[in-house]
Amino acid sequence: MQKQLIAALSLPALALSVLSTPSHDHTTSCSKTCVVDSSAHDASYAIERAFRDCGHETAEKRGKVVFKKNELYNVRRVMNTTGLTNVDVEIHGTLLWDTNIHYWLNNSLPVGYQNQSTAWVFGGENVYWTGFDYGTLDGNGQVWYDFINGTNNYPGRPHQISYAGMKNSVIEKTRFVQSQMWTMTVIHSENVLLQDMYVNSTDTKREVGFDFSSLNTDGADVIYSNNITFRNWTIDCGDDNISTKANSTNILIENQDWYTGLGFAMGSIGQYDGEYETVENVTVRNVTVHDRMRYAAYFKTWTGVSRGYPPNGGGGGLGYAANITLSDFKLDNTSGIFAITQCTSYNDARGECDTSKFNIRDITLENWSGTSTSAVLAELQCSGASPCTGIKYNNVSAYIPSNNTMASHYLCGNVSEPIGFECTDGLWEENNR
Numbered sequence: 001m002q003k004q005l006i007a008a009l010s011l012p013a014l015a016l017s018v019l020s021t022p023s024h025d026h027t028t029s030c031s032k033t034c035v036v037d038s039s040a041h042d043a044s045y046a047i048e049r050a051f052r053d054c055g056h057e058t059a060e061k062r063g064k065v066v067f068k069k070n071e072l073y074n075v076r077r078v079m080n081t082t083g084l085t086n087v088d089v090e091i092h093g094t095l096l097w098d099t100n101i102h103y104w105l106n107n108s109l110p111v112g113y114q115n116q117s118t119a120w121v122f123g124g125e126n127v128y129w130t131g132f133d134y135g136t137l138d139g140n141g142q143v144w145y146d147f148i149n150g151t152n153n154y155p156g157r158p159h160q161i162s163y164a165g166m167k168n169s170v171i172e173k174t175r176f177v178q179s180q181m182w183t184m185t186v187i188h189s190e191n192v193l194l195q196d197m198y199v200n201s202t203d204t205k206r207e208v209g210f211d212f213s214s215l216n217t218d219g220a221d222v223i224y225s226n227n228i229t230f231r232n233w234t235i236d237c238g239d240d241n242i243s244t245k246a247n248s249t250n251i252l253i254e255n256q257d258w259y260t261g262l263g264f265a266m267g268s269i270g271q272y273d274g275e276y277e278t279v280e281n282v283t284v285r286n287v288t289v290h291d292r293m294r295y296a297a298y299f300k301t302w303t304g305v306s307r308g309y310p311p312n313g314g315g316g317g318l319g320y321a322a323n324i325t326l327s328d329f330k331l332d333n334t335s336g337i338f339a340i341t342q343c344t345s346y347n348d349a350r351g352e353c354d355t356s357k358f359n360i361r362d363i364t365l366e367n368w369s370g371t372s373t374s375a376v377l378a379e380l381q382c383s384g385a386s387p388c389t390g391i392k393y394n395n396v397s398a399y400i401p402s403n404n405t406m407a408s409h410y411l412c413g414n415v416s417e418p419i420g421f422e423c424t425d426g427l428w429e430e431n432n433r
């Protein structure tokens with residue numbers, strides 16, 4: 001205790017203004033606490049300083065960073081709080097991102113995939129982060145939804161937060177609203193539990209596309225990560241609800257309540273010419289898919305022909321998606337059910353759907369029921385260059401209330417030896433989503 005007090009007192013005066021004196025925490029023998037001051041015009045300096053001062057502790061003496069109750073933290077510049085160890089993060093207040101679009105476009109930090117960028121890169125080991133079901137990250141996204149006006153993957157548009165290099169950590173009970181773009185990336189991370197989250201990014205001025213609320217406002221995207229669990233999330237985001245991209249392994253997504261969006265997304269993937277990427281051992285279970293969802297789940301790969309650069313161009317990637325189980329889905333009047341497309345290409349170019357060498361195999365759908373406005377239970381456009389194998393349907397049904405029928409179409413292209421269903425039709429149209 002004494003040692004830390006001295007350490008704190010030796011900090012510059014500026015630091016002291018944002019750092020409460022280290023206080024005793026009864027849950028550990030002695031811990032160092034930084035309470036973040038919210039009064040500055042731009043709280044980002046105080047936030048970074050708090051993590052610097054209290055975010056690098058030992059397992060015996062954990063640190064703590066506290067965002068105060070009912071306080072509003074205005075964040076006006078990018079933040080990088082990575083390499084943390086043994087810290088508890090308590091979000092009692094709200095972090096609100098500034099709307100200076102030109103600043104963010106020029107300064108967002110690279111995420112390290114797909115030329116994507118972020119407003120806050122956060123990482124560390126043995127981190128416990130909680131928002132107590134009310135702590136909020138607010139991206140002030142409406143200005144972005146207005147600004148991009150339908151442009152896909154606008155360059156430099158930031159994700160709200162990128163959890164990068166997280167290990168053995170828990171992130172929970174936090175509200176993520178009006179994200180600027182993707183709500184979060186989980187990248188280069190392992191053994192992380194993310195639970196009890198509320199995500200809502202809704203364009204309140206216009207509806208984009210089908211019944212989306214907004215564009216590129218994914219709930220969460222997993223990249224280069226292993227053993228990640230998403231449990232008990234409510235997501236109303238208008239795009240991929242939770243997506244597993246390059247090298248996502250041993251991922252569990254369960255107890256989900258999804259309102260608008262494209263559902264569980266495998267991909268997009270296969271965007272980097274000649275690179276080998278995998279998605280393997282994924283379980284998605286106990287998901288309620290509400291009436292403004294485009295799909296419950298879909299898989300999307302780039303074609304085998306490379307055109308342009310990420311994020312909006314690419315193709316020619318290799319690898320596979322294997323051993324993915326989607327079970328216990330409840331459909332509530334969804335407009336689509338399950339789709340695979342290997343047609344993704346630059347600026348929605350058409351064709352070349354049979355060129356991808358990225359292989360999709362051992363995918364099981366089981367125990368799906370409820371209502372849909374679509375009669376298509378499966379729209380499986382697999383690549384001729386690498387047909388899908390081991391696609392299994394077990395106890396999957398959807399009732400169409402408008403005409404009192406059951407969905408009955410299985411549309412197939414290059415599906416080898418389907419299990420538990422027979423293909424009823426070829427593909428009706430190209431799906432380059």
Ligand SMILES: *[C@@H]1O[C@H](CO)[C@@H](O)[C@H](O)[C@H]1NC(C)=O
Pocket residue numbers: 102103106
């Ligand atoms: C952003 O960058 C562009 C091009 O480099 C430049 O014209 C513009 O002034 C910059 N804006 C800000 C706010 O830095």
Ligand SMILES: *[C@@H]1O[C@H](CO)[C@@H](O)[C@H](O)[C@H]1NC(C)=O
Pocket residue numbers: 080081082109110111121
């Ligand atoms: C964040 O800071 C760390 C440590 O200084 C640095 O290695 C890393 O490149 C930074 N990340 C980004 C995205 O700028």
Ligand SMILES: *[C@@H]1O[C@H](CO)[C@@H](O)[C@H](O)[C@H]1NC(C)=O
Pocket residue numbers: 149150
């Ligand atoms: C947004 O895009 C639509 C067409 O895509 C166009 O008609 C409209 O003028 C654009 N709005 C603004 C503010 O640029």
Ligand SMILES: *[C@@H]1O[C@H](CO)[C@@H](O)[C@H](O)[C@H]1NC(C)=O
Pocket residue numbers: 168169190191192193227229
């Ligand atoms: C996976 O991560 C969880 C934390 O979410 C951890 O409890 C578990 O031990 C990890 N599993 C393996 C095999 O490391």
Ligand SMILES: *[C@@H]1O[C@H](CO)[C@@H](O)[C@H](O)[C@H]1NC(C)=O
Pocket residue numbers: 133173195196197198232234
């Ligand atoms: C699920 O998360 C919500 C907050 O988003 C929380 O209120 C609720 O208690 C959680 N449910 C369970 C079973 O933990």
Ligand SMILES: *[C@@H]1O[C@H](CO)[C@@H](O)[C@H](O)[C@H]1NC(C)=O
Pocket residue numbers: 200201202204234235236259
């Ligand atoms: C998300 O926010 C919109 C707009 O504020 C609201 O209408 C909708 O009910 C919210 N969704 C959920 C699931 O809370």
Ligand SMILES: *[C@@H]1O[C@H](CO)[C@@H](O)[C@H](O)[C@H]1NC(C)=O
Pocket residue numbers: 232254255256257286288
């Ligand atoms: C399924 O998920 C919901 C939350 O979406 C939860 O309330 C329920 O307990 C879960 N059921 C099981 C069997 O885990």
Ligand SMILES: *[C@@H]1O[C@H](CO)[C@@H](O)[C@H](O)[C@H]1NC(C)=O
Pocket residue numbers: 224247276277278
């Ligand atoms: C992704 O996984 C593949 C297969 O394990 C591996 O060859 C490749 O190097 C990984 N890529 C990255 C960037 O980690």
Ligand SMILES: *[C@@H]1O[C@H](CO)[C@@H](O)[C@H](O)[C@H]1NC(C)=O
Pocket residue numbers: 249250280281
């Ligand atoms: C998939 O799970 C199996 C069984 O737990 C395990 O043996 C295998 O290593 C896992 N694959 C990957 C890529 O982690």
Ligand SMILES: *[C@@H]1O[C@H](CO)[C@@H](O)[C@H](O)[C@H]1NC(C)=O
Pocket residue numbers: 250251280281282283323
């Ligand atoms: C498939 O993945 C699940 C986890 O999602 C794992 O339990 C199972 O062992 C894996 N099967 C194989 C054959 O690797």
Ligand SMILES: *[C@@H]1O[C@H](CO)[C@@H](O)[C@H](O)[C@H]1NC(C)=O
Pocket residue numbers: 113114115309310311
């Ligand atoms: C990002 O895009 C530029 C062109 O806009 C391209 O040259 C570069 O290779 C891309 N970087 C990555 C990592 O995809």
Ligand SMILES: *[C@@H]1O[C@H](CO)[C@@H](O)[C@H](O)[C@H]1NC(C)=O
Pocket residue numbers: 373374375400402403405
């Ligand atoms: C029932 O409605 C669905 C969805 O509109 C339609 O695709 C299907 O053809 C209809 N079935 C019959 C028998 O009319």
